[in-house]
Amino acid sequence: MRYPLIAPNPPRLSEHVAALRRVEASGVFSNNGPEVRAFEAEATAQLFGGQGACLAVGNATLGLMIAIREAAGEHVAGRFALMPALTFAATAQAALWAGLTPLICDIDPADWTASGAAEERLLRDYGDRVAVILPYATFGTAIDLDRYAWLQREHGVGVVIDAAASLGTLDEGGAGFGTGAPFATVYSMHATKTFAVAEGGLIHSGDTRLIDRLRAMTNFGFEAGRSATLPGINAKLPEVIAVMARAKLAEIDAVCDHRAALEAAYRAQLEAVSFQAGQGQRRASQFMPILLPEGLAHRRDAIGAALAAEGIGSGRYFSPHLGEQPLFRRTATILPTPVADAVAGRSLSLPITDAMTVADVTVIATAFNRILAAEARVPARARTNPIASLLIVGGGPAGTAMLTAASKRGRLAELAASGIVIAERDDALGEGRIGRYAITSDSTAETFLSAVKDNPHPELAALVDHPAGRAVGQYVGALGVPLVEAGPFVRATGERLHALVRQHGGTVLTGHEVLHTTRTTGGLWSSRLRRRADGQEFDQLSSAVLVATGGHQPLDRLAAQRVGGVSLVQEVGDRLMQSDEALALGGPQKIVDLLSTKRNPKIVVIGGSTSAIATIVLLLKTQAIPLGAGAITLLHRRPLRPFYPTPEAALAEGFTDFGPDDICPVSGFVYRLAGFRLEARDLVLRQLRVDGRVPDPRLTVHQVSGDDDAIARAHLAGADLVIAALGYRPRALAIHDSDGRNVALAAHHGAAMVDRHCRILDASGTAIPGLYGIGLAAGFVPWGKLGGEASFSGQANGLWQWQNDVGAMIVDQVLGDAARAVA
Structure with missing residues (x-):
């Protein structure tokens, strides 16, 4: 039957x-x-x-x-x-x-x-x-x-x-x-x-x-x-x-009473599974949902196939859940969902139909219990993956930028053949969150296209003429590229890199997340991976690990932040928004709605970073916000610096606020790292009145002088909306020593995650052998032949750097270590 x-x-x-x-x-x-x-x-x-x-x-x-x-x-x-x-x-x-x-x-x-x-x-x-x-x-x-x-x-x-x-x-x-x-x-x-x-x-x-x-x-x-x-x-x-x-x-x-009896029979007869806690006197049961034992979640497909072989249907509701589906990952705001991840990964549904009897439930439950017991007796088999030279944790813009750096130097095949493994949470490499923002990039179209133009790999070089490449190409010579246009191009590049890595012997695991990594007594790194589709976990050994998990704006930083001598959270409360939310797709509409009842809204943006200026540019472009004179105030601590290609170009416009330490000795650029570029630069030049430029009357800029700044406090008190652009912190991977103890990192204490060689630092500032970091909030500062002004303090985040010298630095270290290991 x-x-x-x-x-x-x-x-x-x-x-x-x-x-x-x-x-x-x-x-x-x-x-x-x-x-x-x-x-x-x-x-x-x-x-x-x-x-x-x-x-x-x-x-x-x-x-x-x-x-x-x-x-x-x-x-x-x-x-x-x-x-x-x-x-x-x-x-x-x-x-x-x-x-x-x-x-x-x-x-x-x-x-x-x-x-x-x-x-x-x-x-x-x-x-x-x-x-x-x-x-x-x-x-x-x-x-x-x-x-x-x-x-x-x-x-x-x-x-x-x-x-x-x-x-x-x-x-x-x-x-x-x-x-x-x-x-x-x-x-x-x-x-x-x-x-x-x-x-x-x-x-x-x-x-x-x-x-x-x-x-x-x-x-x-x-x-x-x-x-x-x-x-x-x-x-x-x-x-x-x-x-x-x-x-x-x-x-x-009558139908519901019958189905309730079937559910009760299942609950009495199924073994070794977990049930949903019941509420109410009677459920209109559509099917029988259960959770498999944690240790058998990865065998869900096999269990379903064994049931099907005996004529018993089964289903997986709801796996993937909303937070794992591509559309909603692009369009929704998704909070961490560890319980939903676990439940969806272990869920299985068994038949409840009007035609079934309690005797049928007995048949199904008996078969299910037998199949489950057989699966439990199957000895766990460790993954037989060979030891990787490098595990890349995160295949977004930063993780794939390192691959791009290798490809541009003709070393991608060598890197892949050395045995790299890439683990990415999403279903594809490349894009990460870059296409989910409503702003224009602070990188030019030429920078994006340089990743593939004249690349030694024809598959990558051809992306210049790909529809996504042509869309980016329309912005050559413009002040950046809308990130919604850049996202598909970076994703297309990731798809080609995915194919090339696999073609040359590397492994790409999309839909996988890395939970932690542990130093082994033999000096390798053992990383625990989880397949998001079903929760299966396994370990991957590697000589090195590259953390490219991006950055975030933690709420706890807001709680500790003081501006002008007052607590930001206590002073502003529910008028506070983080810049990451404001800059995301839908962010301007949220701001419009929040200010819809204000005839003359007042907005304060806090920070002197690129994201702070980008937020202001976006606000000024949003016509639905009725911005009058002085509607926006920027509160910042460090002076605002514009980028110039040469000292002569700066002096020609009458900009003299720089010295020898502000000039990059490699490129000759003025404020190569600290200077604002593209749209942000234009706005800063206006506010500084450089070369006769006229400030935007809607914007007021105030440099916070210290912890007792009455002007800053007054702006905060009178604001209808405060947007905090306080930068990003790295999503640092949990790291354990050979005894299984957590390793405290410099990043946990607000310092840079990496040193000048992109090596991850522990809390004492010592580089941890075999651990590297790249990307947003990693804290890398260029040096030596990489260039940069001596006066720069902070962190440099740039796609071009990642795709060139910074990425190449990591490639050289990984391949050098691999070569020494073989020798």
Whole structure:
């Protein structure tokens, strides 16, 4: 006998001919006809005790879209929909269609619903930028709606419950899940659900006026007549589907009771697995979700194949979860989700269908227990990967820049053949987060194209004529390249590098993350890797490790930061935003929305870095912000310096604020490292009034003099929005010594992560043999033949440097060590 995971069982239309004739006779086939209205009234009475009202819709995704849009209110630009990682893609898709950015948080390890602590922390951190909370009643469970009603009141936030699989679920009090809730609860009636029709959805709320508004939104926003007064779409349920829904309603209690008995039998008979903590009196079970033992998560595919061989279907809901899907990695704000990662990596679903019996559950459970026991007896086999010369942790712009440096010197084949391994979290090399920012690069189009132009590898050289290369080429001679254009080019370069590394004997592991690395007694590095798809972990030995994991703006730095003698967090509070958020795609829209009620908004930007000036440039370009004279204030400590190609060029414009130590001895550039370039340079030159330039009247610049700066404090107190551009800290990899103890790094104490040879430093400032770092926030400062002015203090982050001398420095050390090891 075969047991499919899901066996759709909608009512048979052939058994409801009289109802179909009734529809034909009415002449109404849509537009909230009599069958739809009858179904809504019957559902309200039977499922929700006559409380509130119901609205039938074309499908649950449409229901989510209109409910989210209504709950968010008029202003959606730049605002968030807070949702858990473990849910179906439709949840986040509906938020995107409603104009919101998904804000994805972790889940509770017991019931697999949104983590309450994470939700409340994000509501505090993001304030009214969270337009809607969008919890998911995971796998048909009954979540605590009273808590969400409290959050709605406490934070003034919209709430929409995604209860796609919960139509027929009973809460703790025995009422239909969602009964009387003050917000919209959205259910699915898809053919695969327990409440199976063909396609359709249902929205319930205790607020009948809310249902009336949503009904108008399903009909193009027509509240009266044919004039749109609300955001709208066509989301109405056809009359024929309503016939099926009424028939399903008549049997739903019996269907759910039967499925609940099957779930109880599974829970009694399955061995060595974990179950979702149950809530409510009865779940409308669509299938039986379980978690495999941690040690067998990597065998999930094999377990599924063994079940299939015995005629038993299985599934993996929801793996990958939202935070692991490419679209949402590009468009959403994703918080760390370790619990969702673990649950998704271990999840497996077993059949629950209307046709099954408890005896069938016994058959399936017996087979499953036997298969699981057999898998547990299979001895764990260590990966037989040879010892790598180098493990590259991170295949984004910095990690692939080192490969580019090798390719430009004709050493990529040699490097790959030495046995390198690249581990990258995303599904492809190259892009990282570079394409997710709304700003123009501080590197020219010529710099981006120099990575491939005339490259010894024809596959790379051809990228100049690739569509992504041509898109970047349009900006030759311009002040930088929009990063949304640069991202696809860097990704295309990464794809070619991926192929070349594999072609010459290297290993590329996309979809993998490196958890930590440990020094072995033999002097090698043993790094623990995890495959994100299923949680499988394994160790990789290598002679060296290159950390290219990028940088971030930690919240704890804000908590400790003082400006003008006051605590930034205490003084500014919920008016504070970090520059990384402001510069990201959607950042300008968030700022527009935050300032929408301000007639003459005041914005303070803190910092003297490139990101600070880039933030101001972006604000000045955002026409939707009504910026008057002095609307933006830059608070900075160090003098603002423009880049010049020669001292003569600087003097020709009357810029004299430099000396011999400010001139690079290699290139002759003035402020080669400290100077602003491209768009940022133009703005700085205007503010310094160089060569008769006129400052932008919308911008005021104030150099903070010390810890008792009353002017800085006054600007902070009067600001409607404060954007902190305090630089980036490295995402340093956890490093253990040969005894398994954590190694404290210089980066942990605010110092540079690497020395002048790109070697990672411990807390005492000593280089750790075999560990290298590159990229944003690594803290490398060019020296010697690499150039740079003697007066420079800080860190240099430049794609050109990484793709040339800095990357080549690491390549030479790795290949030199490899050659010595062979000798």
